Amino acid sequence: SQKIEQNSEALNIQEGKTATLTCNYTNYSPAYLQWYRQDPGRGPVFLLLIRENEKEKRKERLKVTFDTTLKQSLFHITASQPADSATYLCARPYSGYSTLTFGKGTMLLVSP
Amino acid sequence: GAVVSQHPSWVICKSGTSVKIECRSLDFQATTMFWYRQFPKQSLMLMATSNEGSKATYEQGVEKDKFLINHASLTLSTLTVTSAHPEDSSFYICSARYEAGKLYEQYFGPGTRLTVT
DSSP: OOOEEEOOSOEEEETTSOEEEEEEEOSSOOSEEEEEEEOTTSOOEEEEEEETTOSEEEETTEEEEEETTTTEEEEEESSOOGGGOEEEEEEEESSTTOOEEEOOOEEEEEEO | OOOEEEEOSEEEEOTTOOEEEEEEESSSOOSEEEEEEEOTTOOOEEEEEEETTSOOEEOTTOOTTTEEEEEEETTEEEEEEOSOOGGGOEEEEEEEEEEETTEEEEEEOOOEEEEEO
16 A cells, blocks of 8 residues: 655754655655645645656745655755744655545644 | 635534535536545545545445535535534545646645534
8 A cells, every 4th residue: 555654753943944844655656746734623735746757846935855766755944934833744646646645744843 | 726615614513413514616626526534633534535426435444324425516515424423523624636637636625623422
């Protein structure tokens, strides 16, 4: 089965620093990976999608990488702010382009 | 764009009653919608895939007679929890698939907190 593993421990960083979250997957590389943000008591919000043939993708202060050799995606938030504090979820399709399976998420806490 | 709404946002019901949750894609048509359940500090667990005009596909371990799903139009899917029990108390989240060529971006509703007393 396809698994997504994210660090279950919360990541605490200071405002202004770069936060880096890790997502590891098993078995074959998916056609794409997606990253979501989830605030307590809310549904996930789509952030970025990165295709298998893309090494890196950026959106404002966000950057995602996709390393098929390491079977890993890294999610970076530069110049982090307390408002970035949330749980970040990584997701991959079960197979091909199909339904997504999610990791448990990593909680990010940015202190002022 | 790509907004998904869910109603109600929270509901409290008595054990043995049924509750209906609505999920709407507001600015796009979704042939496929998904229903998830999430327990505190746990990952999203897919319950079922809802396809417009056909029967839903349930994940292993999810009782289809207990969790009734209807996807009658391209913008509306409903989940009915029948004969609810306290163990059904959870956060239910729907998602609608936005198809951009071969890539599927999923957009989520804000969730419904169900408490069964």
